[in-house]
Amino acid sequence: MGFLIFLFWAAITLGVAIAAAWGFRAVAAAVTRGEMRRALRNAPLTASFGMLVIFIYLVVAILAPLIAPFPERTVVGSQFIPWSAEHWLGTDALGRDMFSRMIYGTRNTVGIAFATTALAFLIGSVFGLLAATVGGWLDQGLSRLVDVMMAIPSLIFALLLLTIFGTSILTLILVIAVIDSTRVFRLARAVTEGVVVMDYIEAARLRGEGLGYLITREILPNVTAPLVAEFGLRFCFVFLSISALSFLGLGIQPPTADWGSMVRENATLITFGDITPLLPAGAIALLTVAVNFVVDWQLYRASGLKE
Known part of the structure; x- marks a missing residue:
């Protein structure tokens, strides 16, 4: 039963990744011109997925102070608080918010x-x-x-x-x-x-x-x-x-x-x-x-x- 659940979520994840890669390729091709546009239109889905991930990482890196709910080094609670609505990934060994870090x-x-x-x-x-x-x-x-x-x-x-x-x-x-x-x-x-x-x-x-x-x-x-x-x-x-x-x-x-x-x-x-x-x-x-x-x-x- 557990293996079937794993396969189900793996299939869902793969489908979302394919859809996201296809959508990113379409948007990127629409906003570019010339040789770059032709290259993006012919790019495989794996490359489109890679570019999408890199783009997300860049956005997160640039906007980190605006996205993170807590400061990087601030102790916000007790040690190892479980995942919750306030701390999405819990806290670490010192009580810092893991999602923010x-x-x-x-x-x-x-x-x-x-x-x-x-x-x-x-x-x-x-x-x-x-x-x-x-x-x-x-x-x-x-x-x-x-x-x-x-x-x-x-x-x-x-x-x-x-x-x-x-x-x-x-x-x-x-x-x-x-x-x-x-x-x-x-x-x-x-x-x-x-x-x-x-x-x-x-x-x-x-x-x-x-x-x-x-x-x-x-x-x-x-x-x-x-x-x-x-x-x-x-x-x-x-x-x-x-x-x-x-x-x-x-x-x-x-x-x-x-x-x-x-x-x-x-x-x-x-x-x-x-x-x-x-x-x-x-x-x-x-x-x-x-x-x-x-x-x-x-x-x-x-x-x-x-x-």
């Missing part, structure tokens, strides 16, 4: 992950493009440094650096960005090496074009598609890394709301059959799946394949 956690966790991913891509892409374009000792030196850094497991490396330099938000962003920039460097260098050997690059060099012109005008437009796709995938890994570090106590520090630390702080409720600690984990998983849906669609578009 989930909303503020969207801004903190997603915002920090996006800033970290952007910094990692800036570092990795610049040095990867330079290494492949210049070559020689610069390429060898940067590549060997990246090999050494990648030989150390990323989570252990991050734990070590955060233990040494502290656990402030700025330090967290810098540490994760530097570690993840090694992966971006390898990709940027690999795709650039396939471009620098082309005839039009050699022709530009013979014309006397400088390094800046070669990278920005000749190389970068031809490597943008795989880098954009990698940005989405790398965002997921950074997002999960920050949540894992927060769960271990070395990520975003209390009292700042963060989904990883919220799971750790309220994990004891699971032993009493309360699923509240699983909700931040579910929010992490949902955003990861949504981003991957959109990335898969972008990779398909960039590949030039046709149905």
Whole structure:
């Protein structure tokens, strides 16, 4: 009987998700023009669902102070109050409203992950493009440094650096960005090496074009598609890394709301059959799946394949 109930609610959830994705695709196509409109009309429902989830997360992150019924750090009741009309998801171990902290956690966790991913891509892409374009000792030196850094497991490396330099938000962003920039460097260098050997690059060099012109005008437009796709995938890994570090106590520090630390702080409720600690984990998983849906669609578009 329980399994049938589960299947029923799963079917209901799937139907709502499909309807929401279809409606979002129709609205998005109606308010856009040109190539973007055609792309959205042909987007699969999975990509539409992913874009819808990302849009909802962005709205919640931006409007968090207006949506949340209570402040982020304020104690509003007793410890572990059950779900009620006043506290939709109950309260945590200190008596703070869980629903409000989930909303503020969207801004903190997603915002920090996006800033970290952007910094990692800036570092990795610049040095990867330079290494492949210049070559020689610069390429060898940067590549060997990246090999050494990648030989150390990323989570252990991050734990070590955060233990040494502290656990402030700025330090967290810098540490994760530097570690993840090694992966971006390898990709940027690999795709650039396939471009620098082309005839039009050699022709530009013979014309006397400088390094800046070669990278920005000749190389970068031809490597943008795989880098954009990698940005989405790398965002997921950074997002999960920050949540894992927060769960271990070395990520975003209390009292700042963060989904990883919220799971750790309220994990004891699971032993009493309360699923509240699983909700931040579910929010992490949902955003990861949504981003991957959109990335898969972008990779398909960039590949030039046709149905």
